[in-house]
Amino acid sequence: MKKISIAIVNSSSFGISFPEHLRRLEEFADLIRIDIPNDAPASVFHEKLAGVDGIIASVTPIYTRAVLQGLPKLQVLARHGVGCDNVDLVTCAELGIAVSKVGPEIERESVAQMALGLMDAASRQIVVGSTLVRAGQWSKRAKLPLGVDFNRATIGLVGIGAIGKTVARILSLGYQAEVLAYDPYVSAEEVTARNAKKVGFDELLARCSIITLHCPLTRETSRMFTAKQLAAMQDRAIIVNTCRGEIFNQSDLIAALNSGKIGGYATDVVEGEPIGADHVLLKTPNVIITPHLGGYSVVSLRGMGTTMVDDMVRVFVDNKFPGVIANPAIDLEKSRIAKARLAAK
Secondary structure (H helix, E strand, O other): OOOEEEEEEOOOOOOOOOOHHHHHHHOOEEEEEEOOOOOOOHHHHHHHHOOOOEEEEOOOOOEOHHHHHOOOOOOEEEEOOOOOOOEOHHHHHHHOOEEEEOOHHHHHHHHHHHHHHHHHHHHOOHHHHHHHHHOOOHHHHHHOOOOOOOOOOEEEEEOOOHHHHHHHHHHHHHHOOEEEEEOOOOOHHHHHHOOOEEOOHHHHHHHOOEEEEOOOOOOOOOOOEOHHHHHOOOOOEEEEEOOOHHHEOHHHHHHHHHHOOEEEEEEOOOOOOOOOOOOHHHHOOOEEEOOOOOOOOHHHHHHHHHHHHHHHHHHHOOOOOOOOEOOOOOOHHHOHHHHHHHHHO
């Protein structure tokens, strides 16, 4: 039987720490690793991916309508992560391409832990302090801004889904912090059950000394933080971001950091990532940037990889459909998966 072709695109992690994931796929598929720049034209995608049956997709590149229309064999695109904002889900549904993703339960503890680590680092000058010690300047610690305590502080969450509620649980039960949450899609009763208090966006901005973001990138959340929202925040407030860089108007954020209005920005994500050493945010004071490490833990990365393998096995071995479908508008019976299944009979 001819093996199908699966492309692992722009993923530096899938199958590296857990090679058993690759071995399982190689039982029924030819695997290729491909890197595609985020600004590559559709023709580059078509040249490299035209013959693939499945794609294991990273957070980059962006799968636009023009890209997807030139991939005639593609049956399933499996996102090696929770977010699918780099995939045109509507076009995938129209073309019969099923898009699967990792369920939020896989990453929630790992990303929540990362958010809290960033929060600690930004509020207690951990990165700056370590740099001083390495430079032999221990005595300069007294010149650093005083740390922000979590205990009984008022801390805000934008989004209280799987990851947000995990952060709320730790802050509320572990630090006795007052946790406020802005999430228009979760009722006040449910927010209370998730160890937080539901508030409006304006109240969240005005009352919180620390705000941490746990929302998907959508039309509603894209650029939701501009100069207006940043000005409404408390002076010297700290922002933590484990979502997407596009949630901010970057130039407004930089201006607020340069002026001292915002006391610190700790982020695991950057618009246009990966970034180089010359990126403007790295030249801005009180900024901590990590290279999208939220899901990089043993439990999370193993679970993410297992999900990708399970999805491919379901489609190409068991003739079923992926576990978590990200584009539910797809007509599965008219999908490319169903057509390929019928053609094989």
